[in-house]
Amino acid sequence: MRSPLHLLSLRLRLLLLTAALLLAGLSIVSAVVTDQLQRYQLNRLDTQLRSFTALLAQAPVLRPDVPDTASLAMFDPALDLIGTPYLAFLNAGGAVARGVHSSRLDEAALPTGEALRGIPADGTATDLGAADGSRWRAVARPTVGRDGTVVAAAPLAEIDALVARLRTTTVISGVALLVLLTAAGWYALGRGLRPLRRIEHTAAAIASGDLSRRVPVVAAPATEIGHLASSLNVMLGQLERAFAARAASEARMRTFVSDASHELRTPLFVIKGSAQLYRMGGLTERADVDEAMHRIDREATRLTALTENLLLLAQLDDAAEGHLERAPMDLRTLATDAGHDLRALDPSRPVDLTGPGGIGPPGPAPVHADEDRLRQIIANLVGNAAAHTPAGTPVRIGVGTADGRAVLEVTDEGPGMTADHADRVFDRFYRTDRSRTRSGGANAGLGLAIARSLARAHDGDVELETDLGEGACFRLALPLLHHPETGSGR
Template identity: 35%
Template sequence: MTVAVLALGLVVAGIGTVPILRGAMINNINQQLPSLTSTGQAERFFDVSIPDGKLVFDQKDDAPRATDFVVAFYTTAGDPIATAGGQSTPEHRPQFPAKLSLQSAQAMGDTTVTLTTPSGQTYSAAAATQSLQKIAGVTYVQMVALPLEEADKIVGTYFAVYTTVALVTILLAALLIRGLVTLTFRRLGHVESTAMAIAAGDFSQRLTDLEPTTEVGRLNSAINTMLDRVDHSLAQRDRTVQNMRRFIGDASHELRTPLVSVRGYAELYRMGAISGDEDTARAMERIEKEAIRMGVLVEDLLALARLDEDREKQLEIVPIDLRPVARDAALDLRVASPGRTITVIDKTAEDQEPPRLHPAAPAAPPVASPAPTGRAAGALGRLRRRGRPAPVVPSIDFTEATDAPVRTPPIVLGEENKVRQVVTNLLGNARRFSPAESPIELVVGADRRRGVGTIAIVDHGEGIPPQIREHIFERFWRADTSRARETGGAGLGLAIVASILESLHGSVHVEETPGGGATFIVSLPLAPAQATPAHLLEETQPLDRLDL
């Protein structure tokens, strides 16, 4: 197609330039005619006489034998007298008009006419009137013709050269385009082979020519990007399918276990193996526990299903103060576990500018601060690892400035019911996997640099080994199946926590509690000050620590 367009363009250019060139050559020839017609040519070729009042032209012996032009002479009445110049043979002379009167010559003026020879050659001619120099008062008409053969030869030569150059250009262009197309399609052939391999199921194929300045390079880059996304989507689909299969298998297993127990006790009762009141009460107790466990599992499954369904819905995100959430959760846990010590710690007072120290003025001796109570000292010792106090320089005394600390309230963006569900699930997990008499702390804080509010649930149980911490938030994952069954867990509580926090743009991670145990830290984005209602900024309980 490209070669055809090029050939068409060259043909059009040749057809258009040939008439222009020929016209220019003829115009140059026509510009020579006025100088020839303005000069009398009769006495140059003939001896002119007027016997009996009639012009007679006799050929001179020394007349030019051949000239570039041909001239014809006429009387004023238009009768031809003679012709001269040009080629000697008549077939090479143009066919002049049969009559050319004085009036006709004057009417032509500077106009030129085209004459032809018997052999087919063309001449350009012009007419004018002249007077004899040797015989005064005698006027005649002459027509001078110049051959156009030279112009036709130049045009013909040009056309031949142009045609040759055009043909060579078309041939070279065809070869060059064929080479470029072959090279381009050779690179596209690699794209084709890669696409065929991908169609066969090998999604690891990638294209290598990634030159951004070429179309093929940009195409390869786009295909690689598409393949990366397709590969990622397929891997995500495979993970989803595997998780779904594992989820269905685990859910079926977890539901089948209590159903088998209930069915077994029912069959024992039907067969008469359970007859006494004590055995019947024990069997009913086991059936009730298995039913409760199955109900909890179904509720957790429904909660996860609702979370997955609501993930694309718009949540009602509002500012929430984490301190009342922690206090309410601690009160609920205190009712469920009356033998535990539940402590709520507000660490937002620590998130402030460092106090400015000024040299102390001479004053009365300082009064010793009261020692902390045994409970406070024990809890703080478990939560913090304090360094040894620095030695005091006796020659310099500093006191804290009286500037009041600026607290960063732990007011976060979230949905209150879901945040409370997260804290409740984590407290239930801490209560389930820690000794019955061990304390549990809820530590509320805010990190202005990270822009998050935090609430940590600290227990002092067995803890979680580092190698399994990344798996504990997966669905139906349990580190110890037997322990999970004894404690009634199915491996869904922490998965619900992770799903809720993901929908709230928050996060949760677990750390080791100093002295043993696990600390689950929940982080949620802090609410902007302008979006926080005024009543949330008021201190509802000005205590940094609450022991229950």
């Protein structure tokens, strides 16, 4: 079960805790001061009593055989002066043989003889009680030259009154101090917690949907609240980016599902339409049947290629590394084969093999990669150049090392792309020309997306440099394979 304190505000809880600690501290200080004062007063009184009894133990003035003359009367004004208003002589039997007390004291206020007999005669201070309930302090010593005991006693009324006044004073001053400090603490806590309230307001605004809000600078960065504000701002930035990324991902997913549905629906409609036409008897001639079967086969092939590409992308998204069979190889071999493939696609197209950037001859580019997947990447890049440039447009294939990476470039002198198209060309199902005739699944807008996913699975990437009217350069960059002994590229 939760404590009722949890229902209070943090400010009030801190104030109650502080007030409780302050009250405990004041109480302890008051008790210690009062106890020390009482001990001091008692020690001072005990010293006086011991000194006086030591003197009287050797003087004959209180012995009963000494006449009660003016020598006794002179003690009356002196008793109050020396702080010992009652003196008594006890005989060997313990009875009070003679006693002298201040004229200010009533007989009823004096300690009883029985109480005096119980005092040890070794000078130890003892507390006594009187008939009227008052408290006394007494010291006893044996007399010199005759059996008997001298007792000096003093009431504790003044000491008790002094201690009581001190207690009252400390209680009143402590209460006043507690009230004053509690009020000051309430104000100080209010100012100290003000940054937390501003953080609370910021959090409420963020909870209502304003993810761009940040915690204001409410304290010095070196303070706890400053650290909290800084950490919260970092967290809020990450949350905003995460929400933005999720929104963008959801938008891409909706676009992907829409495009995938459209791409899958088109060949299915062709296949279904051709089958229905045949079933209804609309294909009466053998040539019509052959043409319908050709369309069905073409669309089925396109549908198969599209499905396999989608499956490959899903596998790469899930665990790309698990679908690679790496082995040492050189990108020069793939660049040479790509040049042959491009010439076979368009014999009229000039194809040059160079180093990266068109500088020098092809150079070594050793990598540790899956050769079949790299061939798939380069086939997509070469096919993209062939499909999006006019026939006969020159293409350069550069291979070698640049900036510590193995590089293979496919550069054309075609129409190029705008910055908007270049930013989205690697998106799935994105095509710069959506009116382009689709054939065999090659133009579904997945080729470059697959190429980049495969490159990143190899810890590399596919980059694009292009400008409208300036052609396009697609660059495959992969980590170099280093020699196990020298660490240099082979």
